[in-house]
Amino acid sequence: MNETLVLENRSAPVRTGTAVRLTGVAKVHRTDRIETVALSEVHLEVGEGEFLSVMGPSGSGKSTLLNIVGLLDRPTEGTVEIAGQAMNGLSDRELAPLRNREIGFVFQTFHLIQDLRVRDNVEIPLLYRRLPRGERRALAEAALERVGLSARMGHFPAQLSGGQRQRVAIARAIVGRPRILLADEPTGNLDSRMGDEIIAILEELNREAGTTIVMVTHDARLAERTNRIVRLFDGRQVQ
Amino acid sequence: MWIHVFKIAYKVLLRRKFFTFVSLFGTGLTILVLVVVAAMLDDLLAPRAPEVHLDRTLQVSRMAMRGEQREWTGSPGFGFLDRYCRDLPHVTTMSIFTVGQDVATFVAGEKIVSQLRRTDAAYWRILDFDFLDGRPFGESEVTDGAPVAVLTSSAARRIFRDRDPVGASFDAGGQTLRVIGVVRDVPFFRSSAYADIWAPYTTAATEDYRTRLMGGFQALLLVDSRARFDEIRAEFASRLPHVEMTDPEHYDRMDGGPWTRLEEVASEVAGTSDESERPRTGWFLGALGLLALLFMLLPAINLVNMTMSRIFERVSEIGVRKAFGASTGQLVAQFVMENVLLSVVGGLIGLGLAFWVLHLINASGWIPNADLVVNYRVVSYGLLLSMFFGVLSGAYPAWRMARLDPVQSLRGGER
Ligand SMILES: Nc1ncnc2c1ncn2[C@@H]1O[C@H](COP(=O)(O)OP(=O)(O)OP(=O)(O)O)[C@@H](O)[C@H]1O
Ligand SMILES: [Mg+2]
Numbered sequence: 090m091n092e093t094l095v096l097e098n099r100s101a102p103v104r105t106g107t108a109v110r111l112t113g114v115a116k117v118h119r120t121d122r123i124e125t126v127a128l129s130e131v132h133l134e135v136g137e138g139e140f141l142s143v144m145g146p147s148g149s150g151k152s153t154l155l156n157i158v159g160l161l162d163r164p165t166e167g168t169v170e171i172a173g174q175a176m177n178g179l180s181d182r183e184l185a186p187l188r189n190r191e192i193g194f195v196f197q198t199f200h201l202i203q204d205l206r207v208r209d210n211v212e213i214p215l216l217y218r219r220l221p222r223g224e225r226r227a228l229a230e231a232a233l234e235r236v237g238l239s240a241r242m243g244h245f246p247a248q249l250s251g252g253q254r255q256r257v258a259i260a261r262a263i264v265g266r267p268r269i270l271l272a273d274e275p276t277g278n279l280d281s282r283m284g285d286e287i288i289a290i291l292e293e294l295n296r297e298a299g300t301t302i303v304m305v306t307h308d309a310r311l312a313e314r315t316n317r318i319v320r321l322f323d324g325r326q327v328q
Numbered sequence: 329m330w331i332h333v334f335k336i337a338y339k340v341l342l343r344r345k346f347f348t349f350v351s352l353f354g355t356g357l358t359i360l361v362l363v364v365v366a367a368m369l370d371d372l373l374a375p376r377a378p379e380v381h382l383d384r385t386l387q388v389s390r391m392a393m394r395g396e397q398r399e400w401t402g403s404p405g406f407g408f409l410d411r412y413c414r415d416l417p418h419v420t421t422m423s424i425f426t427v428g429q430d431v432a433t434f435v436a437g438e439k440i441v442s443q444l445r446r447t448d449a450a451y452w453r454i455l456d457f458d459f460l461d462g463r464p465f466g467e468s469e470v471t472d473g474a475p476v477a478v479l480t481s482s483a484a485r486r487i488f489r490d491r492d493p494v495g496a497s498f499d500a501g502g503q504t505l506r507v508i509g510v511v512r513d514v515p516f517f518r519s520s521a522y523a524d525i526w527a528p529y530t531t532a533a534t535e536d537y538r539t540r541l542m543g544g545f546q547a548l549l550l551v552d553s554r555a556r557f558d559e560i561r562a563e564f565a566s567r568l569p570h571v572e573m574t575d576p577e578h579y580d581r582m583d584g585g586p587w588t589r590l591e592e593v594a595s596e597v598a599g600t601s602d603e604s605e606r607p608r609t610g611w612f613l614g615a616l617g618l619l620a621l622l623f624m625l626l627p628a629i630n631l632v633n634m635t636m637s638r639i640f641e642r643v644s645e646i647g648v649r650k651a652f653g654a655s656t657g658q659l660v661a662q663f664v665m666e667n668v669l670l671s672v673v674g675g676l677i678g679l680g681l682a683f684w685v686l687h688l689i690n691a692s693g694w695i696p697n698a699d700l701v702v703n704y705r706v707v708s709y710g711l712l713l714s715m716f717f718g719v720l721s722g723a724y725p726a727w728r729m730a731r732l733d734p735v736q737s738l739r740g741g742e743r
Contacts (some may be wrong), residue, residue: 176388
């Protein structure tokens with residue numbers, strides 16, 4: 090019950106603190122023979138309410154960076170702080186609820202569960218909180234309304250266009266009102282008109298709910314619309 | 329959450345119909361066999377008519393008489409039961425009766441073999457027979473050695489054909505008995521009640537039985553509460569050293585005790601040779617459980633293999649759930665739960681099949697008068713077993729699935 094209260098408070102735009110702070114973050118993939126450096130020496134601070142884009146060539150470590158910020162992946166070096174709290178040394182059990190409350194993900198390939206209706210897909214993050222069913226449903230419907238898909242709640246993902254699927258994915262990412270939204274090439278599989286629609290939704294979320302957004306994109310035109318651009322090259326921050 | 333798990337489980341089932349069919353079929357057959365066995369054990373061990381008080385009944389049906397050189401194990405004798413087993417504390421009713429004995433009746437030149445028991449009047453009070461006609465014999469008929477008999481309806485039909493049996497006489501092993509009652513047939517597994525013909529024990533051809541310590545009889549002790557069993561056993565044991573031996577040259581002591589039906593069956597199966605020790609039912613039940621487990625293991629391993637080969641179908645889902653806050657433990661729970669649901673559906677199919685198979689067994693005459701049923705106990709065994717089977721076949725795949733790396737799981741893949 091406390092949880093919801095905190096969430097409600099957070100929906101008001103607060104632009105004071107730091108949402109994400111990475112200090113000296115490195116990620117090295119070690120297999121028997123080779124060592125791949127996916128990230129090294131990344132120092133990054135994302136302010137609360139900021140809309141940031143990450144750009145860089147393929148293989149430069151953008152997804153790795155996002156996964157580390159999203160607590161899905163652990164850095165091999167350096168520290169990650171979310172809202173001032175250090176994440177080092179937390180177990181999977183401790184990280185899972187943090188991901189649930191603080192982070193929302195949007196993926197290039199949507200990753201909707203084909204077997205579930207739109208509404209049930211959107212409810213997924215709420216399943217891992219102790220919320221009554223009615224409340225879950227209401228929140229999911231509100232999130233779908235927000236992305237303009239109220240009319241499609243009973244559809245299955247396969248019955249939707251790419252742009253609509255990505256909107257469902259965004260609804261799923263924001264349904265739990267996370268502090269931070271992480272989008273990995275959210276427009277990568279969409280044509281430019283649908284891509285613009287998606288960016289417009291993200292901008293509105295950023296503006297109105299004060300959600301901090303970190304978006305990976307290859308599209309300079311879209312990146313220009315955000316507050317700040319971070320560029321990666323070979324796992325290093327170049328700007 | 330459960331509704332969600334249910335929805336997903338249902339969809340996963342529909343996704344691969346062949347897989348679903350094979351796994352439901354496998355689970356169903358496994359549960360079918362286990363349920364049939366459970367129904368037989370239930371028939372044997374649970375209080376069912378006429379043995380309605382089985383749960384608070386002790387039986388003295390196997391004793392040993394020992395000496396330096398000799399040992400005699402088997403059913404006790406009337407002398408022992410009558411002289412040393414009466415008036416045990418908390419025993420409300422005691423009945424002494426013979427083990428079954430085959431007797432022949434000739435009807436129009438045809439030999440009909442029936443099983444005859446000679447009993448006292450208390451027998452009819454401890455056991456609840458369903459009288460279709462007439463009545464049981466009472467104390468005075470037993471005291472007087474009245475040549476009367478109670479028959480099962482099928483024995484009556486074999487002997488009297490279409491004639492009304494009550495009041496009619498027939499010859500059983502050279503003795504003429506008059507029918508005073510007809511009861512419904514008794515299933516074979518109700519072992520203290522099973523017989524075709526009952527007559528007062530005083531109708532026995534000779535009086536020898538009265539003093540014998542061993543041979544031919546058994547007793548039922550109806551106790552006011554099963555909490556008293558140990559007290560009764562202790563009193564029984566304390567009486568044994570005082571038994572006056574009828575053949576002291578060869579024998580010097582008697583061993584044994586009042587046992588429950590379960591203990592009786594356990595010692596029968598284990599072939600216990602030492603009557604002085606109480607049969608270890610824990611071992612028996614443990615062995616039964618182990619057999620059931622072994623029986624489930626092979627189909628479970630099969631299912632594990634099938635499930636493992638389909639993990640790839642759910643990789644993206646696993647990544648998504650983790651990204652949105654599911655811990656590994658929660659995912660394990662979800663996948664195990666899904667599998668348990670699947671197994672319970674399979675189990676229900678198994679129960680349905682068992683219903684039919686038990687009906688066939690009952691009708692086949694393979695077990696005399698079999699009355700195997702799927703009652704609430706058997707249903708709950710079936711459901712428990714199928715849940716267990718679900719955990720058994722679901723735990724490993726669930727554990728493997730839940731441990732997938734979310735970063736890898738979410739990489740690429742058109743969804
Ligand atoms: N599990 C792994 N084992 C070895 N190397 C890996 C692994 N995961 C990622 N890498 C390497 O890390 C580097 C960064 O990968 P990442 O996916 O972050 O790139 P990216 O910038 O998102 O690329 P793209 O634009 O193509 O999505 C790449 O060189 C990649 O090959
Ligand atoms: Mg990438």
